[in-house]
Amino acid sequence: MAALGAWLVFEDEAGFSMTPPTTRTWSRRGHTPAVRVRGRSRRRLSVAALACYKPGERSRLIYRSCPDARPDGRKSFSWKDYRDLIQTAHQQLGGPIVLVWDNLNTHLTAGMRRYIAERDWLTVYRLPPYTPDLNPVEGIWSVLRRTTTANRAFADPQDLITAVRRGLRQLQYRHDVLDGCLTGTGLSLASP
Template identity: 50%
Template sequence: MREKDAWLVFADEAGQSLRPPRATTWSPRGITPTVRVNAGSGRISLASAVCCRPGERTRLIYRILVHHPGRRTEKKGFREPELAALLDAAYQQLGRRDIVLVWDNSTQHTDAAMRALIAARSWLTVFRLPPYCPELNPDEGVWSNLKKSLANLAACTLEQLAALAKTRLKRMQYRPGLLDGFIAETGLILTP
């Protein structure tokens, strides 16, 4: 990475339905708190990249897709073209510098279409994480933080859920110390 003067980018995808993640809360003794949820179907798909480089501020780049039930024309999640678009956006936002991408062995990361998209980008070098080790990916910290902040919030529509997720991800973008904490949590050391 240092020899290439490249950005180290950790990427991952996640999803969220209208049913909020569970969390604890306070209530008067003897009264069980309840959160009423419109458990409608549909979901949002999220993809993000934690980008770091020695001497630079750590950055977060993300994309959100909304999938309404019954709409066959809407994408259900991130596939190869959307992931390639995320990587192209990262390349632009990171000053057109080379990228060393680290991500898991998900099907859409390893299939022939993705290999062709990667081969077409001379500025991109890809490494894969070993199977079943999310603790090595700082992007998992992004999802954990996001899900905790959405806990017990009952969004009524997918658009509201997408807006809430976007607001929280945008807040994370302006907190490079938090992003550095996600990297430190993996045990990765960036300084020589």
């Protein structure tokens, strides 16, 4: 990777629902706090994120969201959505990319394989099955669920989208948190 001058980029996707994740909180003794939700909603928001690392550079977070109410009826990312995300990352990072991601069926489609083969600036490695502990983006999802979306009742799907985007935007400027997510995997970058 260092010989290529490439960015090491990890990808993962996650879903966020209208039902808030609960975390611990404080309250007066005998007064258990309650988060009231006005009804169940099956609306979800899918997010794909890239955690980007390069020795001598600040870490970066690039993401795209995909609400489940899309005009084409699709509820998740297509291979073209991933292609566009990778292309955006290449433009923003300005250099070759070594992409590490899981074995999601969308990552393995013929269109995606063709796209990867046609790009000399893109090298792809797949994580072994059931190894989320090797992907720093999993740490980003954990931080987001423990902070931005925890103990919060969303008024509507747009409120959920706004909250998740705001949390991710804040994390983009927290290079220490992004670096900590990489460190949490046991991986590190050696400076040249």
